[in-house]
Amino acid sequence: MHLHARPHLEVHTRSKGHSAVAGAAYRLGLRLYDEKAKVWHDFRKRELGEEIVRALTIAPAGAPAWATDPAELWNRVEASEKRKDAQVARDYRIPIPFCLSDQDAGDLAEEMARFICDELHVPVSLGLHRDADRDALGNLKPPDKQGFHAHLYFPTRGLAEVGKGDDGETGEGTGFGPKLHEFSKMHLGAAFIELLNCRELT
Template structure:
């Protein structure tokens, strides 16, 4: 029987984190953060089964399918030293499913997030590693805090808006 787990947390500068570094680690890639010049190289990381960037249906923003361009744009869009630059979800995936089914399940969830919030969503499906439980299949999902557009990142997504703004726009908090 599968055990469900889903957590959500911000990736914020106040915690010393960067969206570029986080994306590089989750996707096992080498990315350079243009804001601070640091290169994050995680190509030796094992257990990354699949990586993909999903955009909202109907949004033609091919630039955002490039991981470096996407997360550097997220860093550039925020000015504050304590800015929230991304939102991360970690989701346990049923080990009873085949690898292709876990990817399809994650892709469906991620597409729903992208469509609901108008954001670009980057996901990586990880397999269990030597020291962990052999059933520990999971996905790391990173979502932009701003809507993705053909020309770059736009307004904050609704999940990032303050209650005061939501209420003034007749939206639920």
């Protein structure tokens, strides 16, 4: 089996007009209401089983029920960020090896999602997407060159400890703690990305 692209991590920020709710809706093929922007984001036309092969949201063991509910989860993510230029989510996009079945491709993507979930103590929304059947020039790809890619979409904050709110302060909060320390400095972020890449490529 051969990979058809390199995995990469993209940061979604408000300064670039990104919404965590819109990002999740697109990757999961859902219709989600963005409470902050007061708008619906509707991507249901991306039918599950066709363009989107697998869509689910997972959370660490012991996480509250809302952590696997995309609507509540991603609105809580937006509510946890106060700055106009805040980083709201990270999208780790990985290629899936050619010649896998839908089931096997989904299982591989889910394994990576659970690794991120456990390592960072964050919920992860997984959207496994089928690649286009034509190349950039419009030519039909042979069957053995039609693959998948997965979006592993996760917040920039880990879940808060029980009884703690955002930034670890006691009391009512969004359910999220401080920003992930793995990405607090450039060299730390690069090290974790390399860890993800090495795991995905093995």
